[in-house]
Amino acid sequence: AQSVTQLGSHVSVSEGALVLLRCNYSSSVPPYLFWYVQYPNQGLQLLLKYTSAATLVKGINGFEAEFKKSETSFHLTKPSAHMSDAAEYFCAVSLAGGTSYGKLTFGQGTILTVHP
Amino acid sequence: DGGITQSPKYLFRKEGQNVTLSCEQNLNHDAMYWYRQDPGQGLRLIYYSQIVNDFQKGDIAEGYSVSREKKESFPLTVTSAQKNPTAFYLCASSIRENTEAFFGQGTRLTVV
Numbered sequence: 001a002q003s004v005t006q007l008g009s010h011v012s013v014s015e016g017a018l019v020l021l022r023c024n025y026s027s028s029v030p031p032y033l034f035w036y037v038q039y040p041n042q043g044l045q046l047l048l049k050y051t052s053a054a055t056l057v058k059g060i061n062g063f064e065a066e067f068k069k070s071e072t073s074f075h076l077t078k079p080s081a082h083m084s085d086a087a088e089y090f091c092a093v094s095l096a097g098g099t100s101y102g103k104l105t106f107g108q109g110t111i112l113t114v115h116p
Numbered sequence: 117d118g119g120i121t122q123s124p125k126y127l128f129r130k131e132g133q134n135v136t137l138s139c140e141q142n143l144n145h146d147a148m149y150w151y152r153q154d155p156g157q158g159l160r161l162i163y164y165s166q167i168v169n170d171f172q173k174g175d176i177a178e179g180y181s182v183s184r185e186k187k188e189s190f191p192l193t194v195t196s197a198q199k200n201p202t203a204f205y206l207c208a209s210s211i212r213e214n215t216e217a218f219f220g221q222g223t224r225l226t227v228v
Contacts, residue, residue: 034216041222042222043222109156
């Protein structure tokens with residue numbers, strides 16, 4: 001079975017500072033990994049995805065994430081935070097084949113606060 | 117515009133009543149999903165369907181039922197057997213397995 005752990009349920013940064021949201025996964029087979037963003041009372045929007053191509057993945061709004069197999073991590077970063085980045089972020093994993101076919105498993109979410 | 121439409125956005129239900137949440141997509145996606153979201157618990161999978169007339173239980177299917185009679189539609193019924201139904205419900209779809217899921221705007225269900 002796959003699982004996702006997001007370290008830190010709340011992260012607070014100043015505007016212009018580095019954003020780092022942590023995600024670790026566990027799986028017995030190569031995973032597909034995703035980061036989503038959610039604004040209050042809305043659905044989820046895809047930021048970026050890893051599907052076994054380049055390990056450094058660039059997404060929308062200046063976000064990027066690096067897949068590190070040895071650390072089973074897929075941390076999300078952005079060099080300079082903007083006020084509009086304040087939202088909740090979810091890491092998700094999907095496995096190829098087996099009984100987990102097509103299913104996404106989500107982490108608990110990290111709420112990002114950006115201070116002026 | 118292509119997308120996923122969930123209705124209604126807000127729904128109130130009396131205890132003991134069944135209620136059906138609508139989810140329609142015009143993306144021509146094969147797979148559709150229902151998730152439940154509670155504060156601090158992320159998203160938990162209720163049911164998913166990879167093809168018309170077929171669906172599978174997710175991690176928290178008890179007290180819920182679904183149907184998939186059309187490719188475009190995947191309604192979720194919250195039955196009276198669901199002990200704690202107050203939550204935010206999200207519908208999603210994807211082209212096929214292991215691709216990103218596209219989400220609707222959600223339905224907030226409150227039991228009164």
